[in-house]
Amino acid sequence: MSVSLIGRPMTRVDGRAKVTGAARYAADFNQPGQLYAVIVSATVGLGRVTDVAAAEVERAPGVVAVLTHRNAQKLPYLPHKAGIDPAVGERLHVLQDDNVRFYGQPVALVVADTLDHAERAAxxxxxxxxxxxxxxxPTDQRAEKIVPEAANRTRALADRSRGDADTAVARAAVRVDETYDMARENHNPMEPHATVAAWNGDRLTLWSKSQYLVNEQAEIAAIFGLPAENVEVICPFIGGAFGTSLRTWPHVTLAALAARHVGRPVKLVLTRKQMFFTTGHRPRTRQRVALGATPEGRLTGIIHEGMGETSRYEQFMEALTNVTDYLYSCPNVRTQYRLTQLDTGTPNHMRGPGEASGIFALESAMDELSYKLGIDPIELRRRNEPQMDEAENKPFSSRSLMQCYELGSERFGWARRTPEPRSMRDGRLLIGMGAATATYPAFHAPASARVRLLADGIAEVEAAASDMGPGTYTSMTQVAAEFLGLPPEQVRFRLGRSDYPQTPSHGGSWTMASVGSAIRAACVEAQAQAARRAVADANLPVFGASVNDLEWSEGRLRRRGEAATGLSYQDIVARTGVPVEAERSAERASEVAERYSMHSFGAVFAEVAIDPDVGTIRVRRIVGAYGIGRVVNPLLARSQCTGGMIGGIGMALMERTVLDPRDGRPVNAHMADYLMPVNLDIPKLEAFFVDEVDPHVNPLGVKGLGEIALVGTAPAIANAVFHATGRRVRALPIHIEDVLTA
Amino acid sequence: MFPFVLEKPQSTEDAIAAAASGARYIAGGTTLVDLMREEVEGPERLVDINKLPLGGIRVEGEDLVIGALARMAEVAADPNVQRLQPLIAESLIEGASPQLRNMASMGGNLLQRVRCPYFRMLDAGCNKRTPGSGCAAIEGLNAGHAILGTSDHCVATHPSDVAVALVALYATMRVRGSKGERSFPVEELFRLPGDTPHLEHTLLPGELIMEIRVAGGPHSHRARYLKVRDRASYEFALVSAAVALSIEGGVIRQARLAVGGVGTRPWRLRNCEAALAGKRPERQAFEEAAQLATQGARPLHHNQFKVELLPRTIVRALEMAGEVA
Amino acid sequence: MTENPSESHPPGPIMSRRETLQATAGAVALAALPPLSATATSAPALDTNTVTLTMTVNGRAQTLSVDPRQSILDVLRETLNLTGTKKGCNQGACGACTVLVDGRRIVSCLTLASMHDGAQIETIEGLEKDGVLHPLQEAFVEHEGLQCGFCTPGQIMSGLGCIAEGHAGSPEEIQFWMSGNICRCGAYPGIVAAVADAAGRT
Known part of the structure; x- marks a missing residue:
């Protein structure tokens, strides 16, 4: 191919739909004759429903039905677990009994002819x-720490140990041993969860916000005891999710239940307040990190003990201590992960799950260590740069951390930083500069895709994937166009339907690696089929040739070495009018996973300005340098990075869901009270990518970007706050009161 | 939301008559519609006053006169406001968002209800919303609550920014009711919660705010509003301060000072004002005066930082005002 | 706008917090009374009254029968099926529902349609003319002023207001005057660039 489409900064193919209002999100799929459902959420934090005065509400204007555990259909809830469901425990069975397990749990559903009637009745x-x-x-004395059950523990979630970390830390010449807290956060995508459900006999269609359509299909089928093919999930656009739509939460079941009960399509949209109840959250964590080092700054021991919260009914785990295993060279490392079961809804993955929280603790501790040693924080990391993954005893497929630090330092101007805390000022303001490492695994999961070459020259490409904002529509179009040799305008990539070829969940930064690889495979196969058809067609000039003597160039088939213009797909397909269709799956070869440790790395730099009088903390600029393998679309990739940095500003300085300990209610379940960055909070943000060729991760050489874009920003900011003020804040978010007297 | 009947009176008299018989005024609706949707408010009748001739901004001699229906954005952008009372413009654009400022009226801004989360939640005790139901905030999550003017029955802060500026500027307001008109200082609009936190202001039944009047003076051009918050915009104040200084011969002749985010009403600090009079506008004098601000403060479990933050905010605001050329 | 003293019920017996705790038999001290406010319980369950009004939406006059409670947002989305305008919080705290009413940007979730008989309303669906995007729409695509796209209609309508108000003179000014629209994906740098670009073009 003469001009590679992969690597080109293309604007979004769905941009026009998004700027005209034509892009349709779940709640936009109004159905003829649709009714409106509103959830009634429990107003106690634990207990049971003893009475529901449904009769008077059933007579209220417009009300069609009131569903509670007393009259709701008993659902089969057949066993179903996907990779994103906790391995231990069982999902909430909604309206199946009188138990209230947490504040805000759905206890009833009102269905009415208009939204106003449904809301009033609810x-x-x-x-x-x-x-x-x-x-x-979780810090309450009565809260019991539990060891997660074995069924839950993959490598990244397991307690691990090499050498003797406790002794090494105890005997180290220089030590840091501190506790780090992170607040509970809610994903708070701009689009509330929504489902429009419609039954046609025993077939169910769900227009539903989902990052994992094929699982939503399978799960709802299991809950209702239907064959999976009877359920169709449609979700062409997602208004942000950040993990909250990975699982199929109770409202989806409720919408389907209500639609069946009333025999009409039902639209159910969560209120913003309800978005804090039953759609997961980043668990609050408490972590201990102890580091031991030689006076020269060589790590001799690392202990990382983490505690995350979960519900009583499911053991949610995230890779809280995972990065500590492989990030630095150290002979003695011990990690431990515990859970505290609370009367709350089950947490779930939120952008950079586990890693983002864990690295705040580790990278804060590394920063603390650098001051104790009197060694520049970046130099400290350089001195502990490993040659291989020392936990797994295998080489990294690629690792560009030091190149990231070099590039980032230069672009940020790290050399201008004076090491002493409180040593930099701009007028009255205290200036601080901090850095931190970012890393995230380069995951890959089996995925499928279908390519259809049409007689009009268009290539249709389909996969049950999602696009919650990173630009899947665009980047997959580029991948398909690249491997078919077509201009992107001739590629129609479709996603967002559960009956398209199966893909993994849209999370974990693996969409491009997984779905992209499948599209590549399907394109290669489609091309081969087209060639086979061409050589079998007596009216085409390549008739009778061996396909091995042919070559494809810019979407045209010709004999190798010949100057002829060749045949387009259209030339071949139009002969019969029958499209060439190829479906292929792709997965990572197990021997590759056994041979290499595969991760992305990055270095994040932040500058903060703090008003010493009133304590306001404003981020002035952030620079991130990332080694993520091949970058499919630099325009979109930079967006994703700067968006992640903004998420990191929120994590560092704003976001916290506060529960009232008396009844477990989220007190700030409101967009004005759960603070997230607004436009005026945004400083100059720069993202750079180091050249990195990774031939091992997947055929595309991509490592993924969504998570690592967030990981690392919060500790870089926290470290900058220390540099500015001399005050080490070990709990996120850092608010004005934390630095007021610094 | 409860159903209601919307009335659209053609005259101020008709509006007042409707309100006197129990209907509620609505202008921008940014507070009321929000609270009606939460069913914290449930009026049976609404009186849409937007067609009444209560808008506009005019100058009368040294006075700036702002109609009650003038929108926040309109007031902030008005050349006369910017010229005569820049503090008002500054405080307005620090509040809410551009969209809300296009909607919210000045009268409604003054009468906006509190942001205490328990006030908004029908399943929590709140004496302001449901007299006698207790105050969930006192022993609950109260980082955003007041330290001044609180009672055992309510600790919510008044959320307005511009009200703080108007109190600092000794603004007055003219109201009309079925028994005629009266004028009084804006500061006197707001009640302390005491043991009747559900009574928030001193308007008589059916009284309608007509206009706000602000007298100009030498202080008007040495006036600043400082709003301290974790987010740079679109957030209510943790602490805010409106200051206006009149300086003659290098000495403060008169200081006007009110603060927000800390009081159960926009909080004028007379003791600080008195302490500044006659002093040179220097940091030490500012600090000494600012220390008086927290006299009588009753911090709660989560808002003790406001005792520290309040005087610092005042000092900084005084410095900013002192720096105005 | 205000709690009118004339309507407020006389304060009932004031319970101390201790009594409140006893009244609820223990742990849950927050919900001291049945979960309805004094004003709420006093409101009778009126039958729905509808009002008829005319609104011009994107240049087209529409005569509508609405529940007085309906916001302009709900009328657009549920009555007119103009779903481009989004409901992000329904509390005036996110800006996703921003539209222009009589030329000014407002949050349509807190705006009652029944109070806007005769209003001119412009939504995201009305910007494209004869298949040609408005310069601000074009700029949002070119400058990556969006990711998931959900806040985008509100951002664009707000951006139109920002430019019309004369608040798009510099990136800093745009940041200040575009802070009423939250973008959780963090497309803010692109949003600022798009508004600046379009302001320069118009």
Whole structure:
């Protein structure tokens, strides 16, 4: 191919749909005759429903049905677990019994002819509870730490140990041993969860916000005891998700249940407040990191003990301590992961799950160590740069961390930083500069895709993938165009339907690696089929040739070495009018995974300005340098990085879901009270990519970007806050009161 | 939301008559519609006053007169406001968002209700919303609550920014009711919660705010509003301060000072004002005066930092005002 | 706008917090009374009254029968099926529902349609003319002013307001005047660039 489409900064193919309002999100799929459902959420934190005064509400204007555990259909809830579901425990069975397990749990559903009628009736529904005091604070004395059950523990989640970390730390010449807290966060995508459900006999269509359509299809089928093919999930656009739409939450079941109950399509949209109840959250964590080092700054021991919160009914785990295993060279490393079961909904993955929280602790501790040693923080990392993954005893497929630090330092101007805390000022303001490492595994999961070459020259490409904002529509179009040799305008990439070829969840930074590889494979196969058809067609000039003597160039088939213009797909397909269709799957060869440790790396630099009088903390600029393998679309990739940095600003300085310990209610379940960055908070943001060729990760050489874009920003900011003020804040978010007296 | 009947009176008299018989005024609706949707408010009748002739901004002698229906954005952008009382413009654009400022009226801004999360949640005790139901905030999550003017029944802060500026500028307001008109200082609009936190202001039944009047003076051009918050915009104040200084011969002749985010109403600090009078506008004098601001403060479990932050905010605001050329 | 003292019920017996705790038999001290406010319980369950009004939406006059409670947002999305305008929070705290009413940007979630008889409303669907994008729409695509696209209609309508108000003179000014629209994906740098570009073009 003369001009590679992979690597080209193309604007979004769905840009026009998004700027005209034509892009349709779940709640935009109004159906003829549709009714509106509103969830009634429990107002106690633990207990059971003792009475529901449904009768008076059933007579209210416009009300069609009131569903509670008393009259809702008992659902089969056949066993179903996907990779994104906790391995231990069982999902909430909604409206199946009178138990209230956490504040905000759905306890009833009102269906009415208009949204106003449904909302009024839902508010009027009187529910009586027998309540007990829930336990929602993991730091409460009564909160019991549990060892997660073995069924839950993959390598990244397991307790691990090499050498003797405790002794090494105890005997180290220089030590850091601190505790780091991170607040509970909510994903708070701009689009609330929404499902429009419609039954046609025993077939169910769900227009539903999902990052994992094929699982939503399978799960709802299991819950209702249907064959999976009876359920179709449609979701062409996702209004941000960050992990919250990986699982199929109770509202999807409720929408389907209600639609069946009333025999009409039902639209159910969560309120913003309800987005804090049953759609997961980043678990609050408490971590201990102990580092031991020689006076020269060589790590001799690392201990990383992490605790995350989970619900009573499921053991949610995330890779909280995973990075500590491989990030630095150290002979003695011990990691441990515990859970605290609380009376709360089950947490779930939120952008950079586990790694983002874990690295805040590790990279804060590394920064603390650098001051104790009097060694530049970046130099400290250089001195502990490993030659291989010392936990797994295997080489990295590629690792560009030091190149990231070099490039980032230069672009950021790290050399201008004076090491002493409180030593840099701009007028009255205290200036601080901090750095931190970012890393995330380069995952890959089996995926499929279908390519259809049409008689009009268009290539249709389909996969049950999602695009929650990174630009899947565009980047997959580029991949298909590249491997078919077509201009992108001739490629129509479609996603967002569960009946398209199966893909993994849209999360974990593996969409391009997994779906992209499948599209590549399907394109290669389609091309081969087209060639075979061409040589079998007596009216085409390549008739009778061996396909081995032919070559494809820019989407045209010709004899190798010949100057002829060759045949386009259209020339071949138009002969019969029958499209060439190829479906292929791709997965990572197990021997590759056994041979290499595969991760992305990056270095993040932040500058903050703090008003010493009133404590306001403003980020002035962030520079990130990343080694993520091949970059498919630099324009989109930079967006994803700067978006991740903005998420990191939120994590570092704003975001915290506060629960009232008396009844477990989220007190700030409101967009004005759960702070996220607004436009004025955004400083100059720069993202760079080091040249990195990784021939091992997958045929495309891509490592993924969505998560690592967030990981690393919060510790870089926290480290900058220390540099500015001399105050080490070990709990995120860092607010004005934390630095006021610094 | 409860159903309601919307009335659209053609005259101020008709509007007042409707309100006197129990209907509620609505202008921009940015507070009321929000709270009606939460069913914290449930009026049976709404009186849409937007067609009444209560808008506009005019100058009368040294006075700036702002109609009650003038929108926040309109007031902030008005050349006379910017020229005569820049503090008002500055405080306005620090509040809410551009869209909300296009909607919210000045009268409604003054009467906006509190941001205490428990006030908004029908399943929590709140004496302001449901008299006698207790105050969930006092022993709950109260980082955003008041330290001044609180009672055992309510600790919510008044959320307005421009009200703080108007109190600092000794603005007055004219209201009309079925028994006629009266004028009084804006500061006197706001009640302390005491044991009747559900009574928030001193308007008589059916009284309608007509206009706000701000007298100009030498202080008007040495006036600044400082709003301290974790997010750079679109957030209510943790602490804010409106200051206006009149300086003659290098000495503060008169200081006007009110603060927000810390009081159960926009909080004028007379003791600080008195302490500044006659002093040179220097940091030490500012600090000494600012220390008086927290006299009588009753911090709660999560908002003790406001005791520290309040005087620092005042000092910084005084410095900013002192720097105005 | 205000709690009118004339409507407020006389304060009931004030319970101390201790009594409140006892009244709820233990742990859950927050919900001291049945979960309805004094004003709420006093409101009778009126039958829905509808009002008829005319609004011009994207240049087209529409005569509508609406529930007085309906916001302009819900009328657009549920009555007119103009789903380009988004409901992000329904509380005026995110800006996703921004439209222009009589030329000014407002949040349509807190705007009652029944109070806007005769209003001119412009939404995202009305910007494209004869298949040609508005310069601001074009700029949003060119400058990556979006990721997931959900806040985008509100951002663009707000951007139009920002430019019309004369608040797009510099990137810093745009940041200040575009802070009423939250973008969780963090496309802010592109949004600022797009508004600046379009302001320069128009």
């Amino acid at each position: 508010a009027a529904l009187r529910i009586t509870y027998e309540s007990r005091q829930p336990l929602v604070d």
